[in-house]
Amino acid sequence: MKELISSAGLLHLYLNGYEEDGMLYTQQVNTYNHIEDGFYQQLMKTAEEADKDTKVVHIFAVAGIKEKVNQVLSIIEDELKSNYQRLLSGKKIKKASSKLDKTGNIFHRCVQEFFCEQPGHFPKRMYYDYDDFIVGGICCNHLSNEIGDSVINGICSLWLERESPALCGKQLMIRSFFMRDFIGRKVVAALPEIQTGAWRLLFEGGHQVLLSEEAPYMKETLHPDDLQAFCSSNLQSILLNPIYSYGKWFQPNDICEEWHKAFIYLCAVSDKEWDVPGISKVYEHFLSILEKNICTTMNAPPFISKEQYWNILLQYIHDFRKFLKGDDEPVISKDMYQTINTRYVYLPYLWQLVDIQMPQQRFLASEFHELINHAVDEKDTYKKGTLWEDTAAYMLSNVEGFKITGRRIRAGAQEIDLSVVNTSLDDEIWQLGAYILVECKNWTTHVNIHQIRNIAHISNMKGNKTAILFASNGLTEDAQEEISRLASEHLYVVCLTADELLQLNSAQECKDLIIAKWLYLQNSVDLASVI
CATH class of the missing domain: 3.40.1340.10 (RNA polymerase, Rpb5, N-terminal domain)
Known part of the structure; x- marks a missing residue:
């Protein structure tokens, strides 16, 4: 069976907007704010409402690593052409591709329905190449070519300026998604850098953010040298890093940690009684997803055996389960939970790893x-x-x-x-x-x-x-x-x-x-x- 193109690490994006009195107005729907059916419903609702105004332009884009984005765009464009032929032959359009995963197919469905099921939408390609990543897709408008193209370029430029997309490892990050992880976290202190004099904000959970435009996606953990002691966040960074047992350094480390927290959350909320054979198999599958879609890796000598690390994971899952039952737990569990409040968007890509049994409703x-x-x-x-x-x-x-x-x-x-x-x-x-x-x-x-x-x-x-x-x-x-x-x-x-x-x-x-x-x-x- 041919492997599907994973949407992990990609951003699927819908933008619309218009120009009035020299000002640009825009709104977006993306897969870092909405998941699965919610993404489809919000995108189509937003697009249909905006389409009532003939001044509005529509942009359906995929952003991320070049190879994957080009593959996705090629499938969507080929299927658009095929669907137009189907319509001319009086046939129904195809809304899914056997080459895309679920998230990719939801976006694919939105594009096909918007352009094929509604009259007056004439698709044009849009493509921005930023060397290490690309933003590409399909756009349309009801304006003249020159005016329409100008507004589309303006809307895309405005989005790029606001979100500052960047490839972190193999994952496309945007500013609004990065900052969402700090909502609800308390600022503990503001600390100066000794060498540069730049300031950084320290948040509960040990996260620190440099107040620098040059590094918008740096979310480092407080270093032990800053406090002259180890804190719980330092221990968490060690426990959630496979470098110590697998001999691979997954970079960027903070994004690797986020995905680990989503993985551990799924393991904790499942009904499965985990043991070493079970967790080892699932964890290694998880690492393969990370290595292929999210992080770059470097080899390094392991410090501990894999068996030791698997037992650490089992204890981690056990402690987090206690926290989710209501027991008091240390800062580590609270930080993991707070991360999941926004990084739940990673869950669809990990769902197949863990057998989550959805309880049957029996409401009378x-x-x-x-x-x-x-x-x-x-x-x-x-x-x-x-x-x-x-x-x-x-x-x-x-x-x-x-x-x-x-x-x-x-x-x-x-x-x-x-x-x-x-x-x-x-x-x-x-x-x-x-x-x-x-x-x-x-x-x-x-x-x-x-x-x-x-x-x-x-x-x-x-x-x-x-x-x-x-x-x-x-x-x-x-x-x-x-x-x-x-x-x-x-x-x-x-x-x-x-x-x-x-x-x-x-x-x-x-x-x-x-x-x-x-x-x-x-x-x-x-x-x-x-x-």
């Missing part, structure tokens, strides 16, 4: 409503709390992509009612983050501000961005104000009441309610007031 409205009413009407305090937790668990286990990993977990002096992890390939669900803390309050009164602050305290310790509060009788006014304040700090406490739950009649409605409330909190934040 009548059963759910009976649970709610039983919990609300119960008089015994202990049973009342347990039944309400059962209600929350029933709802969340029927949201596709949510997996309950722990219940009534002690976190220091606090107790977490439910721990939920994200096992989806769904853009909307990933907005909530990889780990979600769930609290259940089946009170006859409103939940007050003190409970919201307790949730915030635990969330800050864990580093999560979303908590779901099942408050059967709602919130006090000051509790709601506190939730609004926390949203301005990028901590979203989604509150669900018994009355709201009784309105739900399907698993999709359960998901929609959570997403709608999360987006309301996000959109309600006034950035100007925060600053």
Whole structure:
């Protein structure tokens, strides 16, 4: 069987824009912000809406290492020509290629549908060569050739200036994706470089960024010499580097670490009981994906045996599983989790390595409503709390992509009612983050501000961005104000009441309610007031 062209390391991109009064206006959809079906839906929605304006130009591009981009473009262009012939013959167009992986085929489908299923779109090639990488694709517009070409070149130039794309190893990086990893991380210190005098920002997790335009994608780990001691991030850099056991230096090291964190996350959220034979086989397959698509490698003498390294990985996965169940863990687990909040876009390329079993939904409205009413009407305090937790668990286990990993977990002096992890390939669900803390309050009164602050305290310790509060009788006014304040700090406490739950009649409605409330909190934040 012929190997598919992997989209790992490539950026699939849709741009549109227009010129007005000498100003350029543009928007983008790309595979570093959206995955799988979410990418298709967002791209087509954006393109169709923009196409209502005849001044708008459309650009479908692939960016990355030359060989792969040229292969992808060749397939897309050849299929466009074939599809036009099919249309002339009264046949249906082909929307997939046996040569592309899933991500490549989603982009391929977008191009074929946009140009072949809608009249008036005449494709033209666009191609920018930057020696080590290229940005190439198909574009179109409804303007005259000269004006249209000028706007397309202007939009592409504006995108290139804003994003400063660069090939890091074999992966195309852009500025917005690079910076997303720092959202939600606290700045610990600003340190000067002794030799150059340049400044660098130190973030929790041991990451540091040089404040230099010359090195926009340097995300180094704090060196032991800076503190005259080893910190947890130094240990993590050693544990996540195959150079010590495999004798290969994967570069850039920080991107290698990001992919390792995504790999370990998948291993941790799977139901598989890992052992040395199992992890060794999967890990070596993972390294082959990295070497072929993401990193350049250099040979180096190994320090430890592969068997030792595999046992270290097993312990790493075990510790991270405990963290995702709600247990307190050191900074390493928190940093791994925070990375996954944005680097979940790597998961589709690793999904086939780990057997993730998606739980079967069995939502019955009548059963759910009976649970709610039983919990609300119960008089015994202990049973009342347990039944309400059962209600929350029933709802969340029927949201596709949510997996309950722990219940009534002690976190220091606090107790977490439910721990939920994200096992989806769904853009909307990933907005909530990889780990979600769930609290259940089946009170006859409103939940007050003190409970919201307790949730915030635990969330800050864990580093999560979303908590779901099942408050059967709602919130006090000051509790709601506190939730609004926390949203301005990028901590979203989604509150669900018994009355709201009784309105739900399907698993999709359960998901929609959570997403709608999360987006309301996000959109309600006034950035100007925060600053």
